[in-house]
Amino acid sequence: MILMGVSYPLLAHVAVLSGRPGLIAASIGWLVVLTLLPGLLRRRPAAWVALAAALFGLYAVAGSAAPRFLQFLPPILMIGFMAWVFGHTLRHGRMPLIESIVRALHGPQDDLNEDIISYARRLTAVWTVLFVLLAVINIALALCAKPGGLLLSFGVQPAVTMPLSLWSLFANVLNYLLVAALFIGEFAFRRRRFPQQPYRGLLDFTRKVVNLAALVRNPSAGPRSPGR
Secondary structure, rough: OOHHHHHHHHHHHHHHHHOOHHHHHHHHHHHHHHHHHHHHOOOOHHHHHHHHHHHHHHHHHOOOOOOHHHHHHHHHHHHHHHHHHHHHOOOOOOOHHHHHHHHHHHHOOOOOHHHHHHHHHHHHHHHHHHHHHHHHHHHHHHHEEOOHHHHOOOOOOOOOOHHHHHHHHHHHHHHHHHHHHHHHHHHHHHHOOOOOOOOOOOHHHHHHHHHHHHHHHOHHOOOOOOOO
C-alpha cells in the first residue's frame, strides 16, 4: 500500500504534464482505488459498489474536459482534510491529536511529564499550520494555472498566471516531500529531545501509528502483534 501510495503523485504529475484527459482520469481512478483499498481487501460490498460507480463515472467523462477540472481537487481536498484532522483537535476542550497519539503509544502505565504533553500540543499546531499553508498555496496556484486553471475554466482571466506544470509540481510532488521532510526531521529532533520512547526507530514508530489509525477505524480488530 505504501508503494501504491507513492506511485499516485508521480502518476498524477505525469498525467497533468501529458495533458491527456484519459490519463488524468486514470490517475484519479488510481486514487479512488487507494482510498477504497482497505474496504476492497475486506470484501465490503459498499466499497466495491463505490469503486464501480467512480470508475464508470471517470470512464464516461474521460474523453471530455471534465478530468482537467477534476485534477485540481485531490490535492486541495486531501491537504485540506489533513488540516482539519489536526486543527479541529486544537479547539478548547479537546485533546490535541498528537497528544492523543503520544498517550496511546505510551499507555496508561507511563506517567508523561508536562514537557512531553506541551511539545505534543505545539507539534499538533505546527502540522495544522503546514497543512493550511499547503492548502492555500494549492488553491492559489490552481486558480492562476494556465492553461485550464480553475479561473480560466469559468471564463475568468486571472491577474497573474502560473504554468500548469508549476501547479502540478507543487501539488503532486512538493506537497508530499514537504510533509515527509517535516515528519522525518521532527522525528530526529524528538529522538534527541526525548530519548526514552516506546518504539525502536522511525519504521517501528510509523508502524505503531498506522496500527493505531487502523484500530480507530476498526476497534474490533484489536492491536496487532509485531509480526503482523
